[in-house]
Amino acid sequence: MHHSPSGGAGRGTASADGRLVSIGTVLNLLRDEFPEVTISKIRFLETEGLVEPQRTPSGYRKFSAQDVERLGQVLRMQRDHYLPLKVIREHLDALQRGETVPLPAPAQPRDLLDGERGAVPPEQTAVRIGRAELLMAAEAGEAELTEWESYGLLSAASDGAYDAGAIGVAKLIAELGRAGLEPRHLRAIKAAADREAGLVEQLVAPLRRHRNPQTRAHAEATARELAGLSVRLHAALVEAALRVRLH
Template identity: 70%
Template sequence: MLRTPPGGAGHGTAAPGDRPMSIGAVLTRLRDEFPEVTISKIRFLEAEGLVEPSRSPSGYRKFSPQDVERLALVLRMQRDHYLPLRVIREQLDALERGEQPQLPPGAAPGESAEELWEPGAEEPTVRRVGRAELLAASGAGEEELAEWESYGLVAPDGDGGYPAEAVTVARLVADLGRFGLEPRHLRAMRASAERDAGLVEQVVAPLRRHRNPQTRAHAEATTRELAALSVRLHAALVRSALGIRST
């Protein structure tokens, strides 16, 4: 069952009766429980509609204690229950209706669900899959998988396994194939993704080399946020090029 501890969402929540807080004050409150949280992460969750702080006459965000508790709950569902934002939104909507939604089991000891989360896709709950699992999940045959590998769309590691995200890639490649798009047509997409990854790496590389563990943790959070933003930008550019209005 989904429960919020009495008196707040945990160590990082505001006590009832506190005045509205700035985004910097919210960050300070949340970091005790969520050391990886950043201002950009809070802004991202706001952009996704998961929290809606009020605004001062000059336009500054003002977070109520309930906003801070909601943010902590969102972060906890990501960290402890492997939930994507779409499902978290459904859980929050259910809570507002007075329901008590069921949550999947929490993360294994020492393992963070946040580490397994890739924004914009169905989040895998394992880090690696075997070849048979990849074939079964994608509905592909050995010849198809071999062709995808030849074009670098999916790639096994040294032990013959695949990263969990390969499942998402394989399914998308198979779906595009139903429209007549062959792996050779998708090389440009792969090259574009590699260029995007290179840009992200330029931003986070200095943070990853830092001696401070919190800074290195911040690098991983920043990587995920930049990946999510690049996916959204790519989708918006494609829609714009095709003259498609966003729904």
Template identity: 75%
Template sequence: MQRTPTGGAGHGTAAAGDRPMSIGTVLLQLRDEFPEVTISKIRFLEAEGLVEPQRTPSGYRKFRAADVERLAQVLRMQRDHYLPLKVIREHLDALARGEQPALPSGGGLGDLTDGGPGTQPWRATAPRIGRAELLTAAEVTEGDLDEWESYGLVTPTAEGGYDAEMVTVAKLVADLGRFGLEPRHLRAMKAAADREAGLIEQVVAPLRRHRNPQTRAHAEATARELAELSVRLHSALVQTALRVRLH
């Protein structure tokens, strides 16, 4: 991974010079501008390849000023432009190569900042598709879709139509069906997904209640990261359980 030039990453960064810093020191520097950042968040960004601190022989992380600046850039692009981490990484790496890429457009704010009580403020307004479009894109029949809806696997929006993500859900349900897994077998997966979404909602809700509008807007990016971590954990748990059962 290539680095971006150093710059001000918030209060205190310039004074730190290029002395190696612990992850705790980095956290303190970033928190002036990003009050919601945590050590877990920094470690997550490292795991996703957004920053690569040096390691001591004993394994401790040692950050430089360039690492702190890059972290600050990542956090700003998430907060201000709602961009996925992959897009942010590609954009920053292009800048490090001396290119001048245009800043990609992120998700719309939607009800992210305007939602009232009972809304899901971390969720950007998603594109909607009609029933016929869903059937065509997922290559399924009306009967299939009716059955999946009866089990709650595919659900239309309150306004009518479907979120674009439902195409992916429909395709996956169809693929699992080819192995003999019927919709009734998949209800447990749906129930687990609903519980995970509820946990994410509990974590994100305080961000929505924050007085700082930027902090409230940051809820969407936080929810995305939590969802990604949840999916990775679920996959790891399933793989671990299979190894135990098949050996």
């Protein structure tokens, strides 16, 4: 099975006699080393292919000792090395195949989920741009930007600068406008995005208040993971609704 780094209380005891355990038991076993872990986090790691528990005929997850060990490795590499989930999965899969592979170089905390679905590229979290630069990048006019801001779709900081992520937002607004969707039509999307962001913020708030700086950094990773899932769910729901309406 996987080569396991040292550390972590209780791992390997989940089913030392071969028995499978529930997700609640897994949570208790992991919390000694990872107090911030939740059942939702374990389910998310399953969705991302990091662990594959068995299922009972009634659909309940059942985890082996190897599953618990792998979850510990995943959480440890996220916490200690700031590695994105894709890199962690590839590294552990290589170890499972018996390959000798070095641990990938750690990323900076804000790069935790760079490349994951729904993640914001790190350069968009640091770079700030002026109004003229935003207008040029979005190929928009001053009147258009003013209208977008009036509907709350974009906003500048107190110094008048924008986060570089505003470029992507502005381009999408402009493209939707060319398709016939005016800024007033997009207010519902913005409101939904604000509600989703508020929900994510509420869920990661306990991690952000933690004294351990690694745990606080992990809060950013968790927020981006949840944001990615939210984006995917939103797209799936829109597609499902359109299938109903167009058929």
